[in-house]
Amino acid sequence: MSSPARYTPYHPKWYRRRVSVWWWLETSSYTGFVLRELTSVFVAIFALVLLWELRALAQGPAAYAAFLARLRTPAFLILHAVAFLFVLFHSVTWFNLAPKAMAVRIRGKRVPDLVVAGLNYGAWLFLSVIVAFILLRG
Amino acid sequence: MELFSCDVLVVGGGGAGLRAAIAVVESDPRLRVAVISKVYPMRSHTVSAEGGAAAVIKAGDSLDEHAYDTISGGDWLSDQDAVEAFVKEAPEEMLRLEHWGCPWNREPDGSLAVRPFGGMKVQRTWFAADKTGFHMLHTLFQTTLKYDTIQRYDECFVTKLLVNEGRCQGVVAIEVATGKILAITAKAVILCTGGCGKIFPFTTNANIKNGDGMALAYRAGAPLKDMEFVQYHPTGLPFTGILITEAARSEGGWLLNKDGYRYLQDYDLGKPEPKPVLRSMELGPRDRLSQAFVKEQEKGRTLQGPYGDYVHLDVRHLGEKVINKKIPFVRELCLKYENIDPVKEMIPVRPVVHYMMGGVSTDIQGATPLPGLYAAGEAACVSINGANRLGSNSLPELLVFGSRAGRAAAAFASAQPDTSPSVLLAAHDEESRLEQMLGKRGGKESIATLRAEMHRAMEESAGIYRTESSLGQAAQKLSELQDRVEDLSLDDHSYTFNTELTSALELSYMLDLAQTIVHAARERRESRGSHQRTDHPQRDDKGFLKHSLVFRGKDGTPRIDYSPVTITRWPPGQRVYGR
Amino acid sequence: MPQTVTIEVARYRPEREAEPIFETYEVPFRKDWVVLDALNHIKDKLDGTLSFRWSCRMGVCGSCGMSVNGRPKLTCAAFLSDHLPGPIRVEPLRYFPVVRDLVVDITDFMRKLKKVKPWIIRKEEKPLSGGEYRQTPDELDAYKQFSMCINCMICYSACPIYGLEPSFIGPAAIALAQRYNRDSRDQGAEERLEILSEHDGIWQCTFVGECTKVCPKNVDPAGAIQQYKLTSALHWVRTLLPRG
Numbered sequence: 001m002s003s004p005a006r007y008t009p010y011h012p013k014w015y016r017r018r019v020s021v022w023w024w025l026e027t028s029s030y031t032g033f034v035l036r037e038l039t040s041v042f043v044a045i046f047a048l049v050l051l052w053e054l055r056a057l058a059q060g061p062a063a064y065a066a067f068l069a070r071l072r073t074p075a076f077l078i079l080h081a082v083a084f085l086f087v088l089f090h091s092v093t094w095f096n097l098a099p100k101a102m103a104v105r106i107r108g109k110r111v112p113d114l115v116v117a118g119l120n121y122g123a124w125l126f127l128s129v130i131v132a133f134i135l136l137r138g
Numbered sequence: 139m140e141l142f143s144c145d146v147l148v149v150g151g152g153g154a155g156l157r158a159a160i161a162v163v164e165s166d167p168r169l170r171v172a173v174i175s176k177v178y179p180m181r182s183h184t185v186s187a188e189g190g191a192a193a194v195i196k197a198g199d200s201l202d203e204h205a206y207d208t209i210s211g212g213d214w215l216s217d218q219d220a221v222e223a224f225v226k227e228a229p230e231e232m233l234r235l236e237h238w239g240c241p242w243n244r245e246p247d248g249s250l251a252v253r254p255f256g257g258m259k260v261q262r263t264w265f266a267a268d269k270t271g272f273h274m275l276h277t278l279f280q281t282t283l284k285y286d287t288i289q290r291y292d293e294c295f296v297t298k299l300l301v302n303e304g305r306c307q308g309v310v311a312i313e314v315a316t317g318k319i320l321a322i323t324a325k326a327v328i329l330c331t332g333g334c335g336k337i338f339p340f341t342t343n344a345n346i347k348n349g350d351g352m353a354l355a356y357r358a359g360a361p362l363k364d365m366e367f368v369q370y371h372p373t374g375l376p377f378t379g380i381l382i383t384e385a386a387r388s389e390g391g392w393l394l395n396k397d398g399y400r401y402l403q404d405y406d407l408g409k410p411e412p413k414p415v416l417r418s419m420e421l422g423p424r425d426r427l428s429q430a431f432v433k434e435q436e437k438g439r440t441l442q443g444p445y446g447d448y449v450h451l452d453v454r455h456l457g458e459k460v461i462n463k464k465i466p467f468v469r470e471l472c473l474k475y476e477n478i479d480p481v482k483e484m485i486p487v488r489p490v491v492h493y494m495m496g497g498v499s500t501d502i503q504g505a506t507p508l509p510g511l512y513a514a515g516e517a518a519c520v521s522i523n524g525a526n527r528l529g530s531n532s533l534p535e536l537l538v539f540g541s542r543a544g545r546a547a548a549a550f551a552s553a554q555p556d557t558s559p560s561v562l563l564a565a566h567d568e569e570s571r572l573e574q575m576l577g578k579r580g581g582k583e584s585i586a587t588l589r590a591e592m593h594r595a596m597e598e599s600a601g602i603y604r605t606e607s608s609l610g611q612a613a614q615k616l617s618e619l620q621d622r623v624e625d626l627s628l629d630d631h632s633y634t635f636n637t638e639l640t641s642a643l644e645l646s647y648m649l650d651l652a653q654t655i656v657h658a659a660r661e662r663r664e665s666r667g668s669h670q671r672t673d674h675p676q677r678d679d680k681g682f683l684k685h686s687l688v689f690r691g692k693d694g695t696p697r698i699d700y701s702p703v704t705i706t707r708w709p710p711g712q713r714v715y716g717r
Numbered sequence: 718m719p720q721t722v723t724i725e726v727a728r729y730r731p732e733r734e735a736e737p738i739f740e741t742y743e744v745p746f747r748k749d750w751v752v753l754d755a756l757n758h759i760k761d762k763l764d765g766t767l768s769f770r771w772s773c774r775m776g777v778c779g780s781c782g783m784s785v786n787g788r789p790k791l792t793c794a795a796f797l798s799d800h801l802p803g804p805i806r807v808e809p810l811r812y813f814p815v816v817r818d819l820v821v822d823i824t825d826f827m828r829k830l831k832k833v834k835p836w837i838i839r840k841e842e843k844p845l846s847g848g849e850y851r852q853t854p855d856e857l858d859a860y861k862q863f864s865m866c867i868n869c870m871i872c873y874s875a876c877p878i879y880g881l882e883p884s885f886i887g888p889a890a891i892a893l894a895q896r897y898n899r900d901s902r903d904q905g906a907e908e909r910l911e912i913l914s915e916h917d918g919i920w921q922c923t924f925v926g927e928c929t930k931v932c933p934k935n936v937d938p939a940g941a942i943q944q945y946k947l948t949s950a951l952h953w954v955r956t957l958l959p960r961g
Binding site for chain 1: 815923927930937940
């Protein structure tokens, strides 16, 4: 960007500033956005782990026990802890943004954002309670 | 210098200009029409209009009543044939705009809604929240995007009209971004450049309202009509001049002096009622309200502030819900620009210059006496507004006369031969003049100083109340400023986006127009509508039921002449309010 | 309250400079002054060569968008008192090419505005004698928010996608398309859908959401875009089904 000005009369040289590769650190909302997008990586990792679990199940009790042992290693525990935080972040941002994308209207009037988000959180809680019940009972 | 040509050139991209361009295309799609504007069209001042646009659509209303309200509001200086045409065409123009997508407010059943407005006996003001001008302008602008044949020259500043063989044949302009000079020849030119409120210090007008088109026409030999009639809007914020819309009063606001007293009852405007009454008290016509302020000021009953005297506009009693529904923009403006919440506090207001009734003299088709030159909107004076414009009449005026001027210019252009190349000689002269202005160094005057002195002269001498001696002083001062502006040189000698050059050109336009206002005001020795002479306080129909025309004299000083007012069905009567 | 405040203004004169530099000015501090008033003071009293756009001084014309301390704002609505103690850094709107000082080139935006066909499209026009198109207050409400855009381009200046990929059609253009799609009088939704489903259309948006945050008129362009994505996706699904 330090080439000499090539201005010619009546044909001025416009200036375009280069966007820095660290643009996402400039504001907290930009950083939050990039982190939100990164959650997809951890969701993908979690999905792969689930597939791996299914495969281990299919291969028989020995393979499954080996799989569970692997999960208890510190590396995987840390991975899962981090993944859990990211997935939580993903869910919260998703529910908060949902009303913006959906713009639900009942009888012509727009349903307030809080209600839409609230219903999503409510459904999440409800389903979590059911899953917890099943897991803890069994 | 770069050359362009078209058939019809519209100068100014506001409501009137865009409507005119559409009218040209629709009347003859083969015509090449161009819109040239010193700003992008969506920045035009039409965008700030708030209150509404009047047109007769409801049962219980009639064209005659709208006409009568307009004519009596104009203190009988309106040309009644023009008013009759205006009230007749306004409803269909506004309806056409609705078909183009304008988001007018609606009744619960889906039909168009109207609200009361000052000076109108019957509710006929259509509105789009309180951003009517914004919605109208954006609807018009977006509709022009539909037509590929409308060429636009954005951010090109017109500096001169090209007149050759007795007719207007184009313009010279600066392409502001590059500094390049353009010569655009056209078979017809329509001036839609708006008013010149920036001649005064306190004005609702935007920075771009410098009367460009009026000055261009004046310098080209076309007369300006009724320039002395300057409308003050009674409620503007003191520092910024931001308009607090009439709707705040039509919804029920009260004007209070420093003692909290509704002072308008002292000035023959009716009795104070808790709910607003049409054509009475705070809903009286604007000129009477502004005059009441000055009288209160003389009695010492106004409040003193850092930018000038003011009074209070109180809407607290309407409640938050009504304020947020009917006048949300008023609340937003007060909070954002003066840090005041109208729900809890009173709004400081004072009269501010708002509209120029005068302008380039045109007939009811929008044609000026100079063949090939047309005008519409605030830049023109047809005249429908006479000595005082009623609120919500100027927006339909843009549509009706923009359309008329467009059609008339299109018809004229179709019948013209191509413009002759000799017109470019004048263009080259203008290019040299601009080059000289740009390059000049060593002058002692500054734009800001000259502008401030012009402001002071106009506010003190040619404000709401005028006298022979105050106008004489103003005339002298302006003459002095015209001499001093010769010694102006710029700091900025760049070609690229030179806004100092455009400011200097705007200042020279404003000085010319200020002179026309002062001279016309001095010659009109009566009081009528917004032109009030303390030395001639009565209306004088015998001597002055006529339009003032201002021509540019050979040495530059204004020369005054007169033309008759067209009276059809409404003989002059008394303007009566509140009874 | 201080007497004066320091303003650092980005200057760029293509005849002289290869890239923008900063010049510093001291302007009087007033409680009711906004950044635009400071710029006008500089131009009138200190340095007549400063170029910037402004017009209405009341946040409705959209001319005066600039970057104030790194955030895109309307300078007519940015109080000096909110940016104390200073120095206050004023730069041209980011992600646009700079023409001169604080003036940016907006022809790209103007082109995109036209591209989305922002006008009423109907198969058949109703004659004027038929009166107005009926539109209930609720129907008006469905698109009203999106019609409030003043074309200030502050949303573009906040959108990192636009910064990284200038071919992105952008928040304001899409919001304007939605304004017409949602208007009960319009029948052009299909036409606009084709244009906006293109590569540089709505699908380039990744819902950063910054545009809505900075919009001075609460247009909520991010909402408009996401809603449009939903409409577009449903439309695509319908085309897959037999007999739509």
